[in-house]
Every structure is written in structure tokens, then in C-alpha cells.
Amino acid sequence: MNCNRNLYSFSALCLFVLPLHAQQHLKLWYHEPAENWEETLPLGNGRLGMTPDGNATHETIVLNDITLWSGAVQDANNYDAHKSLPKIRQLILEGKNDEAQNLVNTNFVCLGPGSGGARWGKFQTLGSLHLDQYYGENTAIEIKNYKRTLDLQEAIATSTYTVNDVHYQKEYFSSFDDDVNVIRLTADQPQMLNLQIALRRPEKFTVKTTDQELSMYGQLDNGIDGKGMQYEARVRVQLKDGVLSNTDTSLVIQNASEVILFLAAATDFRQRDYKREVREVLDAAYQKPYVLQKKKHTQNFSKLFGRVKLDLGQGRETEWSTRQRLDNYYEGYADDVSLPALFFQFGRYLSISSTRIGLLPPNLQGLWAKEINTPWNGDYHLDVNVQMNHWPLGVANLSELNLPLVDLVKGLVEPGKKTAKAYYNAQGWIAHVITNVWGFTEPGESANWGASNAGSGWLCNNLWEHYEYTQDMDYLKDIYPVLKGSALFYNDALVKDPKTGWVVTSPSVSPENSFYLPNGNQASISMGPTIDNQIVRELFSNVITASKLLGIDHDFRSVLEEKLPMVPPPGVVSKDGRIQEWLEDYKEVDPEHRHISHLYGLYPAALITPYKTPELAEASKKTLEVRGDDGPGWAIAYKQLFWARLHDGNRAFKLFKEILKPTLRTDINYGSGGGVYYNMLAAGPPFQIDGNFGATAGIGEMLLQSHDGFIDLLPALPDAWKSYGNVQGLKAKGNVTVDLKWKNGKVVHYKLRSPETKTVQVKVNGKLKKIKTQKI
Ligand code: FUC
Numbered sequence: 123m124n125c126n127r128n129l130y131s132f133s134a135l136c137l138f139v140l141p142l143h144a145q146q147h148l149k150l151w152y153h154e155p156a157e158n159w160e161e162t163l164p165l166g167n168g169r170l171g172m173t174p175d176g177n178a179t180h181e182t183i184v185l186n187d188i189t190l191w192s193g194a195v196q197d198a199n200n201y202d203a204h205k206s207l208p209k210i211r212q213l214i215l216e217g218k219n220d221e222a223q224n225l226v227n228t229n230f231v232c233l234g235p236g237s238g239g240a241r242w243g244k245f246q247t248l249g250s251l252h253l254d255q256y257y258g259e260n261t262a263i264e265i266k267n268y269k270r271t272l273d274l275q276e277a278i279a280t281s282t283y284t285v286n287d288v289h290y291q292k293e294y295f296s297s298f299d300d301d302v303n304v305i306r307l308t309a310d311q312p313q314m315l316n317l318q319i320a321l322r323r324p325e326k327f328t329v330k331t332t333d334q335e336l337s338m339y340g341q342l343d344n345g346i347d348g349k350g351m352q353y354e355a356r357v358r359v360q361l362k363d364g365v366l367s368n369t370d371t372s373l374v375i376q377n378a379s380e381v382i383l384f385l386a387a388a389t390d391f392r393q394r395d396y397k398r399e400v401r402e403v404l405d406a407a408y409q410k411p412y413v414l415q416k417k418k419h420t421q422n423f424s425k426l427f428g429r430v431k432l433d434l435g436q437g438r439e440t441e442w443s444t445r446q447r448l449d450n451y452y453e454g455y456a457d458d459v460s461l462p463a464l465f466f467q468f469g470r471y472l473s474i475s476s477t478r479i480g481l482l483p484p485n486l487q488g489l490w491a492k493e494i495n496t497p498w499n500g501d502y503h504l505d506v507n508v509q510m511n512h513w514p515l516g517v518a519n520l521s522e523l524n525l526p527l528v529d530l531v532k533g534l535v536e537p538g539k540k541t542a543k544a545y546y547n548a549q550g551w552i553a554h555v556i557t558n559v560w561g562f563t564e565p566g567e568s569a570n571w572g573a574s575n576a577g578s579g580w581l582c583n584n585l586w587e588h589y590e591y592t593q594d595m596d597y598l599k600d601i602y603p604v605l606k607g608s609a610l611f612y613n614d615a616l617v618k619d620p621k622t623g624w625v626v627t628s629p630s631v632s633p634e635n636s637f638y639l640p641n642g643n644q645a646s647i648s649m650g651p652t653i654d655n656q657i658v659r660e661l662f663s664n665v666i667t668a669s670k671l672l673g674i675d676h677d678f679r680s681v682l683e684e685k686l687p688m689v690p691p692p693g694v695v696s697k698d699g700r701i702q703e704w705l706e707d708y709k710e711v712d713p714e715h716r717h718i719s720h721l722y723g724l725y726p727a728a729l730i731t732p733y734k735t736p737e738l739a740e741a742s743k744k745t746l747e748v749r750g751d752d753g754p755g756w757a758i759a760y761k762q763l764f765w766a767r768l769h770d771g772n773r774a775f776k777l778f779k780e781i782l783k784p785t786l787r788t789d790i791n792y793g794s795g796g797g798v799y800y801n802m803l804a805a806g807p808p809f810q811i812d813g814n815f816g817a818t819a820g821i822g823e824m825l826l827q828s829h830d831g832f833i834d835l836l837p838a839l840p841d842a843w844k845s846y847g848n849v850q851g852l853k854a855k856g857n858v859t860v861d862l863k864w865k866n867g868k869v870v871h872y873k874l875r876s877p878e879t880k881t882v883q884v885k886v887n888g889k890l891k892k893i894k895t896q897k898i
Pocket of ligand 1: 486498503507634716717754756791792806810
């Protein structure tokens with residue numbers, strides 16, 4: 123059957139449907155409760171989250187609220203910084219980057235302790251819910267038939283087990299219906315449920331019981347007068363049979379046949395009447411039948427989750443627990459082909475669970491943090507991490523989940539204008555390397571990482587990509603001032619490099635990397651690091667395109683059009699054939715450094731592609747070879763994406779396998795050793811969710827690319843997935859929905875749909891052709 127022809131006849135001819143085996147079993151499951159937090163299963167409704175450990179006797183369920191942050195708004199701008207700018211720039215021009223760096227450290231960083239201060243704040247745990255269960259007189263109980271699961275299609279976790287021949291079940295979900303966490307305990311014999319329920323927190327909490335409810339209240343430190351963000355969590359239970367009583371700090375349940383526990387929580391972030399909200403959602407949830415709550419929860423969740431199906435064939439999903447699968451996969455059982463599909467869908471599940479339109483984007487740990495001192499404050503790093511958190515959203519058909527990031531970025535514009543003036547005496551807005559929910563845009567507290575100019579421009583890439591996927595003109599109009607403000611900044615702040623004549627940022631750094639100067643000293647501060655050049659080029663082009671599409675801002679467009687040819691090319695090839703990381707061909711201090719920022723042009727931007735810039739693509743390969751395949755989880759994921767863009771499916775797959783390497787390490791790692799925990803959350807280590815999102819985007823890029831002006835089907839298919847595959851509902855840029863089936867590495871069926879029929883270019887089995895999309 124020849125399926126390679128015009129889509130209309132093609133679809134009719136290819137009516138056979140390959141079974142979606144793996145779709146039936148999108149579950150993480152275990153034979154044992156979680157021994158440590160990194161094995162617990164994450165649940166979340168975009169605001170509230172919980173991670174139950176599934177313990178049958180003393181269960182700990184860590185709780186989260188995406189808005190719970192200490193710290194406060196601050197102005198840490200050094201308004202005299204711009205006075206040092208000419209000197210810093212001059213020193214860099216003279217090759218005295220080390221001296222320039224000293225000056226940046228004294229005069230050109232943020233005022234105060236920056237991210238090390240209490241005012242900066244931390245995303246932190248809401249606390250923990252404890253279920254201490256009793257099983258009769260027998261102190262030494264035996265737990266049999268234990269199983270713990272997380273069903274990705276339902277967004278429900280369970281733990282089931284038998285004690286004294288009674289079968290117990292706990293079911294947990296963070297409801298997408300009423301905004302509460304729900305836990306239901308049942309037993310298959312009446313009146314067998316006995317438990318005590320408590321709420322705790324490492325600090326800043328008081329607990330009380332009133333009217334048979336348990337509540338916890340606290341106020342976090344704002345770094346000023348201690349009167350920071352307030353929160354409340356409240357637990358109410360519904361019993362079938364049994365007796366409910368309480369101590370001062372806990373609820374006690376005896377001889378119940380069924381217990382449904384509702385936990386509502388909220389914070390006063392953005393001045394909400396959070397206590398009223400807590401009472402209202404609790405009342406609403408309490409009145410609704412459990413089956414209805416559960417049904418509506420899954421229905422709402424499925425509206426997003428159900429858009430994409432990925433089947434790479436049957437693996438070991440029912441035979442081996444997730445823990446066994448991960449152990450075996452890394453040892454070479456690549457035939458467990460449904461594991462990558464599970465990981466991909468887990469990434470989509472995590473996106474839906476960890477952010478909500480109107481609230482905040484997923485932070486370094488998404489929505490899930492177990493402690494007060496969350497690594498790196500659980501904040502938003504702008505030199506790859508928060509951007510990576512959003513990379514799968516386009517291709518994985520969840521584009522609207524970019525909107526919380528868009529809101530965060532909009533919130534940076536006003537403070538970023540002050541920073542642009544204070545440091546660069548420039549118009550527009552800038553954000554540097556880190557931000558928080560309080561709108562921090564100043565440079566970080568140390569020159570070697572804090573002075574990067576890339577943050578705001580890189581964020582604009584995410585904003586632009588959302589437009590590219592959705593083609594939403596209202597959205598483009600809405601974000602145009604943000605993009606323009608960022609371009610205004612770079613346009614003002616670029617300086618001419620007398621050697622090349624190019625216009626470049628100064629001072630800046632190539633994220634977190636450093637180099638040797640000819641005098642042997644190390645420095646990070648430079649002018650025109652490659653990533654900045656690529657970001658400026660991409661941003662200026664996007665603003666030009668946007669202003670044309672919107673028919674506005676002709677004058678500013680002309681300014682950018684004039685400037686663009688003076689911006690350095692997307693890459694300069696070094697003496698040894700790599701993409702140069704800096705304007706000068708410096709020797710880097712750490713050749714295997716985790717950041718590979720100078721390949722920004724390869725991904726997420728499309729400035730370097732094997733089609734458009736084959737030489738730069740070759741130099742990118744060489745760059746990656748020298749950097750090596752190891753690193754923190756996010757860095758491995760980034761390399762997977764790069765190799766996918768370079769159309770080397772097997773190498774991308776090798777990196778993907780590296781990400782799936784099980785680890786138990788939780789120390790802060792800057793070097794090699796990334797992987798996943800047994801709950802499949804990515805490990806830097808420690809837990810950092812960007813690795814999940816990066817690898818999810820990586821799988822998408824292996825199957826579908828659309829950045830080169832055409833839709834490329836299976837651009838980087840690894841041998842391991844060649845025999846069979848079936849994916850439905852991926853998105854290509856241009857708002858095209860793509861269904862795709864393949865056998866023996868060849869596309870055997872595909873379908874392209876869009877809101878309005880249009881002609882697109884598609885590359886199928888090596889041939890470029892024009893195809894009309896079907897109307898959705
Ligand atoms: C960047 C990375 C680190 C870590 C941190 C949160 O600074 O260099 O590896 O991911 O963000």
C-alpha cells in the first residue's frame with residue numbers, strides 16, 4: 123500500500139489501526155512503600171500537591187502549595203552600578219577580564235546577600251500529613267500483598283495490602299475538581315479502620331483541632347520583620363461507621379469501615395482571602411459524593427492528559443515493578459520499549475500536575491518540596507532550568523501550560539526596567555540568572571554566575587515558542603510589549619567590538635562557565651558570550667516578525683533590522699572545530715562543564731540546523747563530544763535534545779538511557795551522576811524536575827521536529843524504537859496536530875490536522891512534500 127500521497131486519499135487508504143498496547147498500562151507501581159521521599163509518588167492539581175509514601179502503619183504524606191514562599195519583594199539594585207560600566211567594559215576590551223570581574227564583584231552585583239538572604243525567600247514544604255494506623259492488639263503485624271501505584275491516566279495513586287486477612291486500600295488524589303487533596307481508606311471487612319491523623323511542619327506552625335477538624339496555621343519569614351506569607355491547611359474527615367474524636371493536635375478514628383479525608387490549604391500570596399477559600403473548598407468537597415469527586419477529577423485532568431497517546435510497543439510494564447524496570451533498563455534491557463513511553467507520559471503528567479493557569483510555573487522542583495531549605499531555594503533559574511521546564515509543552519500538546527510562565531515574565535518587566543537603568547543605563551528590561559516569586563531581576567550576588575545577560579532574552583524564547591505552536595494572534599499582541607522591552611534593552615546595551623565590528627553584550631558571562639586568560643588567571647566575565655549573541659539574534663528576528671504580523675511599530679522594527687546584521691553569526695568555529703563559547707577562543711576551565719549554553723542556537727533556537735548550517739551543526743557535534751555524555755540530570759537531557767536536533771537518534775537514545783539511570787544520591791551535584799530516583803523524578807542530584815521535562819521534550823524531538831520550516835517525521839528515531847510505533851496528538855509548530863505510525867523505521871501512516879485547512883511541508887521517509895492538513 124502506498125501511503126505517501128496527498129493526505130485525503132492517504133487517510134482513507136490507511137484505515138488499519140495499530141493497537142495502542144502500552145496505552146493500557148500507564149502506571150508506576152512498586153512492591154513496597156517508599157523508604158525515602160525520593161521514592162514517593164507525586165500528585166498535584168497545579169496548586170496543591172502531595173507525595174504519599176504508602177506506609178501501612180506510619181504513613182507520611184508531604185504536602186505542597188505552589189505559592190508557598192518565604193521572602194518578600196526587595197529592591198536590590200545598585201543604582202550606582204552604571205557608573206562602573208565604562209571602566210568594566212574598557213578592562214574587558216583590554217583583555218583584563220580578571221580585573222573587570224573584580225570590579226563587577228564590587229560594583230556590579232546585586233546589593234545585599236541576594237539569593238543567600240532571607241528576603242530572597244524559598245519555595246518550601248507546606249508540611250506533612252501523618253496517618254498512624256492500628257491493626258488490633260497484635261503489635262507485630264504482618265503486611266502481605268503490598269502494592270503501590272500511580273495511574274497516570276487517572277492521576278490517582280493507591281496503596282493496597284493485607285493485614286490479618288483483611289484487605290486494605292488507600293486511594294489518593296489532588297483533585298482537579300474541588301481544589302483539595304483527597305485520601306480514601308477502605309477495608310474489605312467492616313469497621314477495621316483505626317487511625318490517628320496529624321499535621322506537622324519543621325517550623326512556623328501551630329496545630330489545633332476544632333469542630334472535629336484539624337488545622338495548621340503559620341506565617342513564614344519575609345526577611346524583614348518576620349511577617350511573611352501566611353498559610354492555612356485544614357483536614358476534615360467523613361466516616362462510614364466508627365467514631366471520630368480528637369486530641370489537641372490530632373484526629374482519632376476508631377472502627378470505621380471507610381474514611382475519606384479532605385485536605386484543603388491555601389496561602390495569602392497575592393492577598394487572597396485564603397482562610398475563606400480553605401473553608402469553602404472544604405465545604406464543597408465534603409458535600410460531594412466521593413465517586414463524583416473522583417470522576418470529575420479524572421475527567422478534568424484527562425482533558426489535557428488524553429490529548430497524546432504514545433505506543434512504542436509492549437514492554438515489561440506488568441511483569442516488573444517500576445523499580446525493577448529502571449534497574450534492568452540501565453543494565454541493558456532496552457527491549458522494555460514501553461518504559462520510554464511511560465517516562466514521556468510521566469513528564470506530561472508532571473506538567474499538568476505542577477502548574478495552573480493563573481498561578482505560578484513549575485519551579486526547580488515543580489510543585490514538590492519536602493523541606494524548608496529546598497535546594498537552590500526551589501526558585502526559578504533563568505539560565506536553562508525554568509526554560510527547560512517548559513520545553514515539552516509545545517510538542518506534547520500542553521501549550522497553555524506556558525501561560526503561568528508568561529505571567530511570571532510579565533511580572534519581571536517593571537522591576538527589570540529599574541535594573542536595566544541602574545546597571546546599564548539602558549531602556550527596556552533585563553533579568554539576569556535567577557528570579558523568585560517576588561520579581562527579582564538584579565544580577566546575582568557573584569560575578570562568575572550572576573552577571574549573565576541571557577535570562578530575559580531566553581525567557582522571551584519560551585514566550586515566542588508558545589506563539590509558534592498556537593499561532594494565537596491575541597496572545598502575540600499581548601506579549602509583544604514584553605518581547606519589545608527585552609529587545610529594547612539589548613539594542614541599547616550592545617557595544618561594538620572593535621576587532622570584529624560586531625555588537626555584543628558587555629559585561630556578561632556564558633552561564634556558569636569560566637576560562638583561562640593568557641596570563642593564566644581564570645575569569646568568567648567577558649563580552650559577547652556566544653549564547654548572548656544567539657539570543658539577541660533570535661529575539662531581534664522574532665520582534666521584527668511579530669511587528670510585521672501585528673502591523674505595528676514600524677520604526678522600532680527598522681532599528682532592529684539595521685542592527686541585526688551587526689550581531690555576531692549564530693556560531694563561530696574554534697581552531698579545534700567546536701562552536702566557540704566566547705567571542706575569544708578561550709580555553710575553558712572545565713571542558714566538561716554541565717552548561718552547554720553556546721549550543722542555545724541548536725536548541726531551543728533554530729539558528730543552527732543540519733539543513734541550514736551544516737558546518738555549524740558539525741561543530742556542534744564536536745562541542746558535544748568534548749563536553750561528554752554525563753552531568754546533572756538536566757544537562758544530560760539537554761544533550762539528548764541537542765543530538766535529536768542533530769538527527770542522531772541513537773546518540774539521543776544513549777543520553778535518554780543515561781537519564782533513566784537509577785540513583786539514590788541526594789547531595790548537591792554539579793558534575794557527573796545525574797539520573798532518576800525510583801519514582802522516576804529526575805536527579806541532579808538532588809531532585810530537580812527539569813531533567814524530567816528536558817527528557818520528555820527530547821522524546822518529542824526524536825519523533826517530530828518542526829523548527830526548520832517543515833514538519834519532520836521521525837527525524838531522530840533510534841534503532842531501539844524502529845520496529846514499531848504509534849503516536850497520536852503531538853503538535854508541530856503552526857498549530858498542526860500530528861498522528862504518526864511507523865514500522866521498521868518507516869512511516870506507514872500519518873495524519874496532520876489544524877483548526878483551518880492549510881498546506882504545509884512535511885518530510886516523510888526522507889522526502890519533502892506539500893500536504894493539505896485536515897480540519898480538526
Ligand atoms: C544551575 C545549574 C546547576 C543547578 C542549578 C539549580 O545553576 O548550573 O546545576 O541545576 O541551576
